[in-house]
Amino acid sequence: MKRIIIDPITRLEGHGKITIFLNEDGSVANTYLQIPELRGFEKFSEGRPAEDMPQITQRICGVCPEAHHMASTKALDDLFHVESTSTAKKLRELLYSSFYVTDHTTHFYILAAPDFVVGPDAPPAERNILGVIAKVGLELGGAVINTRKQNHWIIQTVGGRPIHPCFGLPGGVSKAINEEERAKIEEIAKSSVEFGKLSLKVFDDVVLKNKAYLDMVLSDTFTQKSYNMGLVDKDNKVNFYDGKVRVVGPDGKELCKYAPREYLEHIAERVEPWTYLKFPYLKKVGWKGFVDGKDSGVYRATPLSRLNAADGMATPQAQEAYDKMYSTLGGKPANFTLATHWARLIELLYAAERLLELSRDPEITSTDIRNIPTAKPDEGVGIVEAPRGTLTHHYITDEKGVIKKCNLIVGTTNNHAPLFMSIKKAAEDFIKPGVKITEGLLNRIEMAWRPYDPCMSCATHALPGQLPLEVTIYDAQGKELKKLSQGIS
Amino acid sequence: MKTLVLGLGNPILSDDGVGIRVAQEVGEKLKDPQITVAETSEAGLSLLDSIVGNDKVIIIDAIQTEKGQAGQIYRMGAEDFSLTKHLSSPHQINLATALELGKMLNLAMPQEITVFAVEAKDITNFSEKCTPEVEQVIPEVVKMVLKELNE
Structure with a gap:
């Protein structure tokens, strides 16, 4: 051969x-x-039954299928005019929290850590996950693999399938969990919380205790004063699964807070002659070119922007880490791009804590998991926070629920x-x-x-x-x- | 011997789905409980999660090389990826690094990994169908995978 x-x-x-x-x-x-960029998804989806969209859209992205599945399922709730049962919402958020734990873990240890743990000037041959583990120890490497593996078990158990969940339906989910599964999820959540704390400690030891790195994080080169976007709950706390999209300016003032259905009133897309990428911007502020500041409609949708756009975290230990970050960085909002890695780890801890809360929720093993839709479908919008930015799914169908038009703004696009x-x-x-x-x-x-x-x-x-x-x-x-x-x- | 047949790729992205198509067809022809047939669109660490605990792994994927002809079939051992294994990647880690990581962490790594790759023509347009050049070699790849399993 x-x-x-x-x-x-x-x-x-x-x-x-x-x-x-x-x-x-x-x-x-x-x-x-x-x-x-991949091409032709909108056309590909036309003529298909809307209820297939949670299965199809999750194939767009090999990194965050769970995010597409969730945004799509929420768009179907809206499209079929049906509200999910309380247990179904909690099961969706539980799976989504597990997904965040796996995704943020992967990003930090594979992508972010080599620059800091091994060093920005180290040869590429060493500047990778193998180099990171060689420095911080095999035990931590094992914890990375184990955290991912255990949370993938949760995604498979709750979502019905590994990696590509198939449980999201308009009005709820297709499958309940039993007490035995719940107990195991609770155990995994507890160890994920510990792992989240450990990861913040690694960041503390490696980055914050090294003055050269901290100076780099705070340097003007890596500073950008743009608007911040993120989904928040009713108390303006960070939420990945549900709520309203809040936009806060580089001065910390709220510009707007919109429901999924209103997204087109707030977001427009700029086209430039030198690239086929689209550049979304804030309609009310307007496009002023590739410049930062309060008068430019450029916004960021990243872990750091989500923390900047919110008033805090909904879980206690993540809130503590949140306070520490802003006091170290000199207040809110923080406009230091490299601090996004720090924010991501705070989100990791939040996701793990939220997972633990949901696993202990008395409703979580209820079998009341679906409301059957009865209204005619027409139009629906679903928004979640994908790890790489606010994810919007918008479908328009005929009265049989066949897709006539589909528009997606994916996480990365916000950040172009x-x-x-x-x-x-x-x-x-x-x-x-x-x-x-x-x-x-x-x-x-x-x-x-x-x-x-x-x-x-x-x-x-x-x-x-x-x-x-x-x-x-x-x-x-x-x-x-x-x-x-x-x-x- | 615990064996995994793993189809990699995206089933709705033209030729990128060739690995999954082959894995599905192989799955339909097998009854051996020792052999698992799976598919995934994830790479890097997830690939490691999938293969750990198996003795033998056969991966089927799409490939694009500089001078390759669409539909060309390659059979490779994991060692063929050594060229890229120490390069860090902007998004994930490659197969060779994932394997090395598994060894480093003392995970139950397969003794044997074989990769079948099919030269792709289109991996940027959404479609459930492969291009004709790739479509026509699927039966041959299926045959090669089955032969590999019998050895």
């Missing part, structure tokens, strides 16, 4: 691309960002403009006349990208099984000066 060498194609759609053009003097003239701005600013600050362009320097530019964890065509899992990223720098004559590729052999 032939032995082959993997040589992934470097197509435009195939990977994330940051391209930097320099002036004659070596300073940055222009920065461009390309993120691949701020992501671009963060990278541009880092590039301009790090690449200066006379400064040698090293791999560590380019990695620092990438560090402006990582907190957002953009979902580049993440439904695509063609080998080599990772999503490549490339940074290329051109001089004033258009000659390639330096290229840093990750995941491109």
